[in-house]
Every structure is written in C-alpha cells, then in structure tokens.
Amino acid sequence: MTLIGDIVFWLFGAVAVLSGAAVFWVNSMARATYALAISFVAVGLQVLMLDQAYLGIIVILMMVMEMAVMAVYMIMFMGMNPALMPMSMVHDKRLSLSIAIVTFVLLAAGILLTAWPSGSPPPAEDVTVALGEALMGSKMLAMVVLSPVMVATIVAGVSLSLNRGRYDRYGEDLRRRNADDPQPGGVGR
Amino acid sequence: MGSAVIEVTPGWAIAAAAMLGGLVYLAAVFNGMLASRTVGRSPVATLLRPVYETARLLRQRRRSTVAADALLWRIGGAGMLVAALLKLTVIPFGHWTLFDFDAGLVWFNAMDVLVWAMIWLVGWGGNSAHALVGGYRFLALAVAYELPLMFALIAPAIAAESLNVGTIIAAQSGLWFVVWMPFAFLIFSVGVLGFSVWGPFASALGPDIAGGAGAELSGVDRLVFFAGRYGVLAAGAAFAVPLFFGGGSGPMLPAWMWFLAKTVLVLTALIWVGRKLPLFRPDQFMEVGWVLLIPAGILQDLVVALVVTNQ
Amino acid sequence: MTLELVLLIAAALFSVGLYGAISQQVVVMVMMGLELMLNGVILAAGAFWWFLSPEPTGQVLLLVIIAAMTVEMAMGFAVATLVHRVRGSDMTDNATELKG
Numbered sequence: 001m002t003l004i005g006d007i008v009f010w011l012f013g014a015v016a017v018l019s020g021a022a023v024f025w026v027n028s029m030a031r032a033t034y035a036l037a038i039s040f041v042a043v044g045l046q047v048l049m050l051d052q053a054y055l056g057i058i059v060i061l062m063m064v065m066e067m068a069v070m071a072v073y074m075i076m077f078m079g080m081n082p083a084l085m086p087m088s089m090v091h092d093k094r095l096s097l098s099i100a101i102v103t104f105v106l107l108a109a110g111i112l113l114t115a116w117p118s119g120s121p122p123p124a125e126d127v128t129v130a131l132g133e134a135l136m137g138s139k140m141l142a143m144v145v146l147s148p149v150m151v152a153t154i155v156a157g158v159s160l161s162l163n164r165g166r167y168d169r170y171g172e173d174l175r176r177r178n179a180d181d182p183q184p185g186g187v188g189r
Numbered sequence: 190m191g192s193a194v195i196e197v198t199p200g201w202a203i204a205a206a207a208m209l210g211g212l213v214y215l216a217a218v219f220n221g222m223l224a225s226r227t228v229g230r231s232p233v234a235t236l237l238r239p240v241y242e243t244a245r246l247l248r249q250r251r252r253s254t255v256a257a258d259a260l261l262w263r264i265g266g267a268g269m270l271v272a273a274l275l276k277l278t279v280i281p282f283g284h285w286t287l288f289d290f291d292a293g294l295v296w297f298n299a300m301d302v303l304v305w306a307m308i309w310l311v312g313w314g315g316n317s318a319h320a321l322v323g324g325y326r327f328l329a330l331a332v333a334y335e336l337p338l339m340f341a342l343i344a345p346a347i348a349a350e351s352l353n354v355g356t357i358i359a360a361q362s363g364l365w366f367v368v369w370m371p372f373a374f375l376i377f378s379v380g381v382l383g384f385s386v387w388g389p390f391a392s393a394l395g396p397d398i399a400g401g402a403g404a405e406l407s408g409v410d411r412l413v414f415f416a417g418r419y420g421v422l423a424a425g426a427a428f429a430v431p432l433f434f435g436g437g438s439g440p441m442l443p444a445w446m447w448f449l450a451k452t453v454l455v456l457t458a459l460i461w462v463g464r465k466l467p468l469f470r471p472d473q474f475m476e477v478g479w480v481l482l483i484p485a486g487i488l489q490d491l492v493v494a495l496v497v498t499n500q
Numbered sequence: 501m502t503l504e505l506v507l508l509i510a511a512a513l514f515s516v517g518l519y520g521a522i523s524q525q526v527v528v529m530v531m532m533g534l535e536l537m538l539n540g541v542i543l544a545a546g547a548f549w550w551f552l553s554p555e556p557t558g559q560v561l562l563l564v565i566i567a568a569m570t571v572e573m574a575m576g577f578a579v580a581t582l583v584h585r586v587r588g589s590d591m592t593d594n595a596t597e598l599k600g
Contacts, residue, residue: 006501013509016543020516020536024524030261030313036532037306043513043543046506047562050550053291054352055562059542061299062566065335066573068305071313072328073577074528077584096523104515111507117552128291128352130556131563139560146567153571160578163585185472 009049016042029074037067054128194281194355196289205277205287212423212456213416214239220460243412251408254316262314266410268307269417276300276424279354283437283445286355293354294346297428298339301384304421305331308386308393308402311414315405323401327393329471330383333478334390338380340486344373345432347493358436367433369496372489374433376482378459381425385418388463392471394418426456506547513540525591527580531573538569 019038026032040063048056135143159165169179221235253259279286279293290296305328312324346352348370349360357366367374383390394401406414430436430451437444469477513536520533542565549558583595 009501009506013506016539017509017512017516020513020539023532023536024516024520024529028258030258030310032529032532034261034306034310036535039513039536040539043539046509046543047546050546051554052546052549052559052562054295055546055559055566057292057295057299058563059566061295061302062570064299064306065302066570068302068309068328069332070528070573070577071309072325073580077528077580078526093523096519099522100515100519103518104511107511107514108508111504111511116503126291127556127559131559134557134560135563139557142560142564146564149571150567153574157574157578160575161581183472186476187473 005049009046012042012046012049015039016046029078030071033067033071033074037064040064040067051127054131194284194286194289194358197285197287199287201285202274202278202287205282206274208282209273209277209420209423212427212452213419215453216419216423216456216460217242219457220464223461223464246408246412249408249411251410252405254405257316257405258314260314261310263410265307265310265312265314266406266414267417268303268310270413270420271417272300272303272307273417273420273424275303276421276428280424280427281354281358281431281436281448283443283448285445289355290353292352294342294352294357294432298342301338301380301421301425302335304384307417311406312393312402317405319398319400320402320404322398323393323395323404326395326398326471327386327402330390330393330469330474333471333475334380334383334482337376337478337482337486338383340483340490341373341376341380342432344370344486344490344493347490348497350497354431358431358438361435361438365433365435365438370433370489370493372485373493374429376486376489377429377432378462379482381422381429381459382463385422385425387418387422387459389466389469390474391463392468395468422459423452423456426459427452429455503547503551506551507544510540510544510547513537513543525593527576527583527592527595530592531576531580534572534576535569538565538572541565542569 016039019035019042022035023032023039026035041060044056044059044063046056047059050056164181166174169181170176171180217239218235221238222232225232225235276297278288279290279296288296308327309324312320312322312327345357345360345366348366349357351357351360382388386393392401394403398404403411403414427448430448434451434455437446437448439447439450442450517533517536517538517540520536521530522533524530524533542562545562545565549562583589587594
C-alpha cells in the first residue's frame, strides 16, 4: 500500500483499539455502546481498505444498526440517565487485566515468530462478484447453513423474550379472534 | 456491462455539497408553499423564508439542558448532514461521480443506517423525556421499514447484475427500471420517507411530544439538524434517479441537467405525498412493514430474477 | 503494512475484548467484550485473506464470522431479557444457578 494508505490504516487501527478500550472505561451506557460502534466502523473501514468492498461496508452497516438497538437494551437494563455516573462494576480487575495482557503477549509472540508464507499479490478482478459466485457455487453449504440458523435465531429470540405468549393472548384453545393485549398494536385486523 | 460513470477528483466535493444545499433550499421552499396554501397565506412569501429562518436560528442563543450529554448530543445533531453528504458521494451527477465504489448500493444503505444512530443520539443527549420518546419512536419505525428497504434496493442490483451504481445506470439503457419493478420503487420511497422522518413517519418529531427528538434543539444545532433532515430526504430522492429512472439519460439535454430535473421531480413528489398521507403509529406500521411490505419486496425480487434469468 | 502488524492490531482488539468478557459483571457488558473479540477475529481474517491467499472463495469465512456474531448478539439479548424478567437483575453473579 502507499504511504498515505499505510498511515490511514494505522490510524483506523489505533481508533479501533482505543475506542474498544474506552467501552469499559467511560461511565455512561450510551457512550460505551457508541464507543463500540466506532470500533466496529474503524475495523469495517480497514477491511474496506483490504480490497473487500462488500464485506467492509456490511460490517459498518450491520454494526451501526446493532449498536443503535443495543443502546435501547443497555438503557433498559441499567437504567442510566444521560448524567454521567461513575460505573465501575468489575469482578477482579487486576486478575482479568493480567490475563488479557498475558494473552496479548502470547499472541504477539506467536505472530512475530511464525514463518508466514510470502503472499500472492491482491486480485484485480471484481471481488464482490467472486464472493457471490463462491457463495452460490462452491461454498453453497455456508449459505444453506446460515439461512436456517438466522430464521431459527429470529424465532428463538422472540419466543425466549416474550412476556405473553400465544396462549395468554388467544385463550387456552387459541380460538379468540382478536388478541387480548394490554396495549393493542398492529393494524387491528 | 460497463460502467457509465467517470470518477472525478475529490475537490469537486464542494460543488456536490453546494448542490445538496440547493436541493435542501428547494425542498424547504416547496414544503413552505404547500403549508402556506393550507393556512391561506400567499405562497410567494415563502421563497425567501429559508433565508430568514437561517438568519434567525444563527442569531438565536444556544440553549442547553441540565446534565445533557453534550458530546453525543452534538454528534447526533451534526451527523444527519454528514450522512446526507456521504450518501451524495456515490450518486452520479450525470456522468460524474465522486466515489465509483464497487458496492455503491450498499454504501447508500449503510449511510442511511447512520441516521438510526443520529436521531437516537439527538433524542438521548438532551436529557429530556419527550426527546427520548421521539428517539425510541424512530427506532421502532426504523426496524419496520429497514428490511423492506433492503429488499427493494436489491431489485435493481439483480437486474443490473452488479452493486455498482454506474453499472445499474448502464443496465437501464433499454428500459427504465421503474417501469417493470414499480413495487421496488414504492417500497424504496417508503424507506426514504422513513429515514427522513417525513409524512406518515413523522411521529418521531411529532407535535404531540413537543417536537420529539428535536424538542431541546435551538439555535445553530436546530438549523443543522433540520437542514440535515431535508438533506437526507433530498439525497434519498437523488438516489432514486440512478436506481429507477435511468440516471442522466434523456434526449437533447446534457446528462447532469436530466439528473437534476428528475431529482427535483422525485423530491417534490415525495414532499407532496408526505403531506397528503395520515400519520402511522410505530406499532401500526410494524405490522404493515413486516407482514405486507417484506413479502411484496421478496415477490418483486423473484419477478426480477425470473426476468433476468430468462433473457 | 505487513501481515504481522495488522495481526498485532487484531490481537490487541482480542485482548481488550477478553478483559471485558472476563471482568464485567453486567451481562450486556460481557457481550460487548465478546463482540470486541469477534471484531479482532474479523480483522485478522480479512488480513489473512489479503496477504496470504486472495482467492475469491476465501471471503466466505468472513461472512460466516459476521453471521455468527449477529446470532450470538440476538440470543444473548434474548436470554438477558428473560433473566431480567425472572430474576429482576442483570448481574451475571445472580444468574449462576439453573433453577427458576
């Protein structure tokens, strides 16, 4: 990569790591969530710079959406107001810090000491088309597994977090015409 | 199919921002004319109202609330305009584009997901109950319109066999996409109205919660947020042109003139339709979005895919 | 920009996420730590693809990792909601028993 490209890549890397660390350091739930969002956007931009256009943009899209929804959950569970209150609820700070540092040292040693094979030059043809053809062709198994897993996740997530299920809303024999909700929703058919 | 656009140097971004400013001004004037007609005032007076409003807001004192999260609040307020400008980078102005990105369609989608974060941040940062309710209403509506919007955006990509905006324009040299994929255009318009909190989806900024997410904004913050809201609407209308209306194609006039004409047409149509339709409550629209619009979008994609494979 | 440097950035992200996942007491914060770990894995997978073997089918691994992250988040929040409704608390310390 060019010199400017290298500097920009390092900048994104520094932003990713620093905002990732900021997640556990700031004292407001919304700030923690959006610090994580910034970390993801930085990683997505780095993946973009590594010639993977579609995947980088997908990471940014999905993660910003996820963080916006996650912020709602954070507020719901921890009930913080925007006033910044100190939150430092950790188990055993020194032990976990030392575990994290030891892990990093081990990984870094592995990275620097392994004899990586010399790489091939990056491809020039259409990377997105190649990904699509791979998913629908030789790697169809990945798509076939991911699709039902996603649907199962939707169903399982909804059924786990329901407050009132089908039998509460439609009666014991599911015969009631209109659902018995304390707060009615939908178009009202 | 080759791409129909040429990438220009980044210095032209200033001209693109100026064009967005012009479209925002036009949208504000048109909305003001429609509003003054319902009240009974003369519409000609609205031609200079945006200038007066801008001067008034720039001069107004910036108010803040107790214990407001200023960092997140100001990021949310300014972020709408940034999202609109980033969307504009992949939209070709006739034949010239700022960023000929391989996945330009998904870039547009990612930038309008930024609006999710921005409106929630504006609602959260002000430490005000009404603003927070507005932000939450927007997220509920967004969850409902986002998936149909994504399915509608896929339809032109299937027909052009590419995610590149230039290739999508080139694939419409025979017939504009709006002719044979009208449902995709309708669902796309629903999405544009949704992410610019306009018309039937304006409950996030509604008067029943004292202005919703924009309740505590004042002065230059208010100016930037509402200009950004118009900017996102204008950028969404501008993106409909390369997606469904053939980009800059048309007889006699140069491509950029046709692009501007079509953009203004779509923008005025969206503003007019937005004023005609009644308000959707977020829980009402949730059912419409998931039960009606997603199957319609999938069926539209199926029709497009069948047409493409049988050509 | 060599492979080792990008992998070091990914390892740093992984370690920060590991610290969060081990030390935090609130369920959603533990999940944020897990998200950071997967973030590092995404960057590392992208770097491996670009530097070592940029063949077309290698990107499918990245897509699978992104999908796994999404599924983990969805299920994690569903379980957190359920635990909050039943136990009335969001601390991992109160969720150590399977009873109730």
